[in-house]
Amino acid sequence: MKSELETKVLLDLTHTIARPLFEQTVYPWEVLDKIGEFILQTGKTLSAENYDKIGENIWVAKSAKVATSACLKGPLIIGENAEIRHCAFIRGNVIVGENAVVGNSTEVKNSILFDNVQAPHFNYVGDSVYGYKSHTGAGVIASNLKSDKSNVTLTIDGEKMDTGRKKFGAVIGDYVEVGCNSVLNPGTVVGRNSMIYPVSRVRGFVPKNSIFKSPEAMIEKYLPHVD
Numbered sequence: 001m002k003s004e005l006e007t008k009v010l011l012d013l014t015h016t017i018a019r020p021l022f023e024q025t026v027y028p029w030e031v032l033d034k035i036g037e038f039i040l041q042t043g044k045t046l047s048a049e050n051y052d053k054i055g056e057n058i059w060v061a062k063s064a065k066v067a068t069s070a071c072l073k074g075p076l077i078i079g080e081n082a083e084i085r086h087c088a089f090i091r092g093n094v095i096v097g098e099n100a101v102v103g104n105s106t107e108v109k110n111s112i113l114f115d116n117v118q119a120p121h122f123n124y125v126g127d128s129v130y131g132y133k134s135h136t137g138a139g140v141i142a143s144n145l146k147s148d149k150s151n152v153t154l155t156i157d158g159e160k161m162d163t164g165r166k167k168f169g170a171v172i173g174d175y176v177e178v179g180c181n182s183v184l185n186p187g188t189v190v191g192r193n194s195m196i197y198p199v200s201r202v203r204g205f206v207p208k209n210s211i212f213k214s215p216e217a218m219i220e221k222y223l224p225h226v227d
Contacts, residue, residue, distance in 0.1 A: 002156055004207065005189055010173040015115040015132035017042065017079060018095055028129045028171045029163055035110060036093040039075035050080070061098075070102075079115065097132075111169070128169035130176075137180035137198065142169035144186055152187035155204055163187060173208065 003009065007028045013019040021031050021038045031038075043059045051059045057074030060066060066084040073091050078084060079098040088102045091109035096102055100113045103120030111125045114132040119125055123136050126144035130136075144167045146152060152168040154161045170184040173191050178184070179198030190196065191208030206212050 002161070004191060005154070005156070005205065009208075010171060010189070010192060011114065011129070011131045012174050015174075016095070016097055016112065017077065018112050027163075029165060029168050031112065031129065032110060032127050032165065032168065035095065035112060036075045039077055039093065039095065043075070043077060046077070085120070110167075114174070126169045127165070127167045129171045131172055131174040131192065133174060134172045134176040134178075136172075136178040137182070139181040140178050140184070141182075142184045142188070144169035146186050154187050154189065 005027055007022050007025050010028060011022065013022050018038060021034060022028065025031055040057060043057060046059050051061050054060050055072065055074060058072055058076045060078045061080040061082065063080050064078045064082045067086045067088065069086050070084045070088040075092055076090055076094050078096045079100065081098055082096045082100045085103045087105045089107040090102065091107065093110040094108050095112045097113050097115035097117060099115055100117040101120050102108055104122065106119050106123040108125040111128045113119065113130045116133045117130045118135045121138035124141045126142055128142045149166060152163045152165050154163065168187050170188040172178065175193040176190050178196040179200060181198060182196050182200040182202060185201065185203040188202050188204065190206045191210065193208055194206050194210040194212065196202060197213045200212060202212060
C-alpha cells in the first residue's frame with residue numbers, strides 16, 4: 001500500500017516545472033521544505049523573453065493573467081497562461097503551473113500546483129501538492145495543521161507513518177476532482193483520477209480511481225478520465 005503514496009504513482013512529473021525537485025523524492029510531501037530554494041534557483045534561469053521579474057523573487061510569465069487586486073509574495077513562479085483572479089492571496093514558496101487557475105479569494109502558501117490545476121473559488125491551499133488537471137470546487141480547504149500541533153501521520157494498512165512534518169495539507173493526484181466545501185484534513189493523500197463528493201471530510205489515503213462519499217462509502221475502480 002505504501003507504494004501507492006509514492007511520487008511516481010500519484011503524479012505525472014512531465015507537467016510541472018518542479019520535475020527536478022520531485023525526482024529527488026520517494027513521497028511528494030518531501031518537497032515541501034525545498035520549494036522556496038528551488039524557486040530562487042529556477043527563477044534565475046527563466047527567459048526574460050517569456051517571464052517578468054515583478055518583485056522580490058517573483059517571476060510571472062508574460063502570458064499569465066494576474067488581477068490587479070491579487071496579492072503576490074515571493075518566492076513565486078507563475079507559469080505560462082496561468083490565471084490569478086480577483087483578491088487571490090499567494091503567500092510565498094509557491095509554484096503555479098502553466099494554464100493553472102488560482103481563483104477569487106483563494107489563498108496559497110508553500111505549495112506546488114501542477115499544470116492545468118484549478119483552485120478557482122474561495123480555496124485554501126497550504127503546504128500541499130496538486131497534480132495535473134486536478135480541480136477543487138468552491139470552498140475546498142486543505143487544512144495543514146493538526147489541532148494539537150503534533151506531526152502529521154498517515155495510517156497505511158494499520159501502520160502509522162510519520163511524515164516528519166507539523167504542517168502538511170494534502171497531496172491530490174492527477175485528474176482528481178474535489179467537490180465544493182470539502183475539507184482535506186492534514187496529511188490527506190488522494191490517488192489519481194478519484195472524485196471526492198461535495199461537503200466531504202477526508203482524512204488519510206483515498207486510493208486511485210475511487211469515488212469518496214465517506215470512509216464507509218467509498219467506491220473503487222471509478223472509470224478513468226478522458227482528456
